[in-house]
Amino acid sequence: MKALRKRGAEPGLSIVEVPRPGAPCAGEVLIAVEAAGICGSDVHVYEWTSGYEWMRAALPLTLGHEFAGRVVEVGEGVSEPVPGDLVTVQPTASCSACAACRRGHPDLCTAKRTLGLTRDGAFAPLVTAPAASCFRLPSGVDAELGALTEPLCVAAHALEVGGLRLGHSVVVLGAGTIGQAIALLAKRAGAAPVILAGLDDAPRLAAARDLGIEHTVDLAAEDLEAAVTRIAGGKVEMVLEATGVPVSIRDGLGILQRRGVLVTTGIHAEPVAFDLTGLVRNQHQIRGSHASTRRDFETVVRLLGEEGDRLRAMITHRLPLEDGVRGFELSRQRSALKVMLRP
Ligand SMILES: [Zn+2]
Ligand SMILES: [Zn+2]
Structure with missing residues (x-):
């Protein structure tokens, strides 16, 4: 499959052929990505401005952390979501073992992993994510609205x-x-x-x-x-x-x-x-203020169910994944608000 990837510690991104992910491990799900937004932080990573040096160890990597898609397969022990569910995903998963996690502050985890920043993200047709990070979208909320959840x-x-x-x-x-x-x-x-x-x-x-x-x-x-x-x-x-x-x-x-x-x-x-x-x-x-919590996800998903359609005007461009680099240029030149890639 094709993915939009950061190949090394230098400016740019490229569309690269990568292997299709295998069956999800225990506790994880495989999602067919339907919409993935380009974030301001992705643009920083694209330009490779300072502030993202810590990503070096995770490269090469598929970007994309604001997304929604359909669950296609679930790993062992996953009862929710089920295949066919349309979900969005909290990109950051905590380790549940560090001091912050044990004190009950998973959002302050010091060993967190983030889809699209430290593990492969959603600028690809398929992405693997922890089941516990998935939020089922309310009826009437489609994938591109769902992909607005994270911002x-x-x-x-x-x-x-x-x-x-x-x-x-x-x-x-x-x-x-x-x-x-x-x-x-x-x-x-x-x-x-x-x-x-x-x-x-x-x-x-x-x-x-x-x-x-x-x-x-x-x-x-x-x-x-x-x-x-x-x-x-x-x-x-x-x-x-x-x-x-x-x-x-x-x-x-x-x-x-x-x-x-x-x-x-x-x-x-x-x-x-x-x-x-x-x-x-x-x-x-x-x-x-940085990132967000599980509670923020619950609140925003509910809000999308109530008046999501009003927010659709935030999306100014929709492009196929293959035109991803053009999407980044639009975001960078500030001529676009939210650019959605449709893998
Ligand atoms: Zn973002
Ligand atoms: Zn932790």
Whole structure:
């Protein structure tokens, strides 16, 4: 079968012929992938920017961690899911043996394995995954909506880390999928106003407005502080950063009310400088949010069942797996929001 793989520690990806996976081992299932989204982190791996050196040991590797597909075969001891089920998969599986796992924090596992980052992922017609990581999609949710589960979970987790409450004023920095998902879920959780800012990001900000995020700001045309004052009437209670651009931390702190919280989700290739005394005097907090938990998956899968179709506008391109590299270029040039590969 053909797979989209990272062959070595250098920029690029290639379509490569690989052996079809064998029968799944005990506790695992074999899934026929129907849709797999290109993530911002995949783009970093494609470009081979710093921050992903730890992947070196896992190469060569098939990427793809945001996906859904049909279970075709199950290994020994698996009672759920069953063949024929349409599932999405939490890509990170914990070891259940390390100190964090034993303390009941599997999401903090120090020996976790992640599909598409440390074991073969879903940019291929078939992928093997742990049965316990599978979530059956509700009726009415198809594979491409199901493949949005993981990025929505990353967003849901960031809001939980921030402690978002009804009526909070929120600015989201970054108009990519994670930024858009954060803004959407913040609105759904009752935040107001929710402002989404991007830099020279017209196509993705237009997609955001189609999704119902009415307050968008293009920083190429308007100053952030001025725009936030215009829309929110002053500084905001929470800023969520999804850019990976160092200056966004300083900018985010600049529009944050005293005692406000800045949640950062971006992967920053460079150290970030900001005014720490200002942070102390303003009693600001910076909190890091990364990946998501099993509970986030349960929440988001349920949410997709209720109003999944509304989120379909997040998907701007659908391509066959063979055109995967073109999909990466579209994502990289920020002309696309979510690119779905259909193996
Ligand atoms: Zn992702
Ligand atoms: Zn562990």
